[in-house]
Amino acid sequence: MDFLAYLAATLPPPIFALVIGVLTVICLLLYGVGLYIFFVVLYSVPSLRFLFTDIDEMITQWLKSGTQQRSSQKTRRKASTSCRTTNHELQRKLLQLLRGDKATANRLIRQQRQMHPGRSDKWYLEKAIWDLERDRH
Known part of the structure; x- marks a missing residue:
């Protein structure tokens, strides 16, 4: 949280919003990739x-x-x-x-x-x- 507070204090509001948006997209992509890998591994187990x-x-x-x-x-x-x-x-x-x-x-x-x-x-x-x-x- 200190990182976000630091960014909010040092960056202009439009740039801060852009950075938050990019970080959100990166998190969602990582979540999607993690889910994809989970289901691939799950499907590879014959009993499941x-x-x-x-x-x-x-x-x-x-x-x-x-x-x-x-x-x-x-x-x-x-x-x-x-x-x-x-x-x-x-x-x-x-x-x-x-x-x-x-x-x-x-x-x-x-x-x-x-x-x-x-x-x-x-x-x-x-x-x-x-x-x-x-x-x-």
Whole structure:
């Protein structure tokens, strides 16, 4: 603080304001670079990649797995189709409860994945829906 008081006393007000502005921009840039490095390191840890998964990516994975299962056997085709339909309906229900807020839906799914690792995608969706309905009643 002594440095700022010294600057305020020795510099004319417009120059002092400019110096403060430049210092603020430098601080914000350093903060941004620090955050960027933090997220790069966080993403490089394989066990924490689930934090970066969103619902759109989950849907793509489900569709791919459904396509692969359909090509293998007819019985498995029926099971994967019904599972995919169920997951799709659960996704739609979760988004409906959140009034279309995908960011909140992603956050809830990420929290469930973090608290209960190793469960199925369907389970995470059901748990998020159950928690929302429980908290609303």
